[in-house]
Amino acid sequence: MDKFDNECKKENKIECKKIREYRSTEYDVERNEHIETGEYCSSYPIVLKSDGTVWDKASLYIDFLRSDRNRSSALLRTAGNDLLDFLRFMEANNLNMLHLPIKKAQRVTFRYRHDLLEREKEFKLNGHKKIGRNTISQRINRIVDFYEFCIENKIFTFTELDNRPYTLLKKRIYFEDEKGFTQKKVVRSSDLSIPRAPRAIQTSDSIKDGRKLHPLTEQEQSIFISYLKASNNRVLQLICLIALTTGARIQSICTLRVNDIKNMMISKKVKGSFKKIEIGGGESIDNKNDKKYIIFFHTELLEMLNNYINSEEWKERSTQSYYKNKNNYVFLTKFGEPFYTSRKELEDRKNRL
Incomplete structure (x- = not known):
């Protein structure tokens, strides 16, 4: 087996496992047992090294994001994948976090930055899509934040650093506020920073809503509706019909509950043949x-x-789900999983309801 095969085999062992239904505990010395703290996370990432052991520094950092910064499960998974990528790079090149020689370009952090930029240009050998500019910008910023955490919490000290892994900088950035005025703010950066991809130019026929959106033309709507009619996927049909007729986001549509439908069915009509429901702001439907x-x-x-x-299809899916038949989601996969986990479900799971 050649060196390349060995490296691929080694890299495949480095992975990010997910702990479902993670509940934080503290060790009680007097009682000699672990006591739950009440903190809950639906999916908690654990980064494993090639020898199968947990990367302890990554775990400490991820737990810091969860407990001190109150980051969501989705962001923790992203952080886990960012650290996983950095670990794969280090192990593939026989480096560690403290490999910081005098020559800046040879330091592990700058070599990782160069590797990210090279991967942006080329396709990976294993067939994965090339890495995007915004992703590499996110990953290098994550590594800087990771080092900052390690230094501030004395996981390693300045005496262990032969040279600095990076130099922190302050930059002024200009942006346009909601009223169209140009504003300025000072942000923290570093000499490792990789600029994000430039934003697409806003056009007159687009809607600015966190990203650039284009309303469907009448012809596009007609083609789309024809496709829906031909589909035998009832869940897809109904989700798309709600989106087309109400303008609701996928987040709101997929957190719609059975009781929401039942309550609207018995409520008074508004605006002719329509009935209304409130979403967001603490309601059961997310926004x-x-x-x-x-x-x-x-x-x-x-x-x-x-x-x-009231169909057999929905009843079969609901029996496999977390809520069963008790005010369940309207839309579930064939395995009984929601397409979008609501804030209410996270709270219910935390409280073991």
Whole structure:
């Protein structure tokens, strides 16, 4: 087996495992047992080295993100994958975090930066898609934050650093606020920083909503509806019909509950043949940034949804799910999993309801 095969085999052993239903504990010396602290995380990443052991520094950093910065499970998974990529690079090149010789270009952090930029240019040998500019920018910033955490918490000290892994800088950036005025702010950066991809130019026919969105033309809507009619996937049909007729986000559609449909069915009509429901702001249906909003459902669409939640297909899916038949999600996969985990479910799981 040649060197390349050995490196591939070694890299495949380096992985990021996920602990489902993670609950933080503290060790009680007097009682000689672990006591739950009440802190909960639906999916907690653990980075494993090639020898199968846990990368302890990564675990300490991820737990810091969870406990001190109160980051979401999704962000923890992203951080785990960023650290996994850095670990794979180090082990593939027989380096460690303290490999910091005098020549800056030979330091582990700068070599990793160079490796990210090279991978942006070329496709990986294992067939994966090339890495994007925004991803490599995120990863190098993550590594700087990781080092900062290790230094601040004395996981390793300045005396162990032959040279600095990077130099911290302050940069002024200019941005356009919601009212269209140019604003300036000072941000922390480093000489490792990789600029993100430039934003696409805003065009007159697009909607600025966190990213550039284009409304479907009448012809595109017609083609899309024809496709939906031909589909035999009832869940896909209903999700798309809600999106087309209400303008709701996928986050809101997929956190819609059975009781939401039942309550709308018996509520009074508004605006002719429509019924309304509130989302976000602490309601059972999630919305971006938990912003309070009202969406309107046509009575015919409600009838379709009511028929679906009373169908054998929905009942079979619900029996495999977390909530069973108790105010479950309207939309579940064939394995009983939600397409989007709501804030309420995270709270219910934390409280073991």
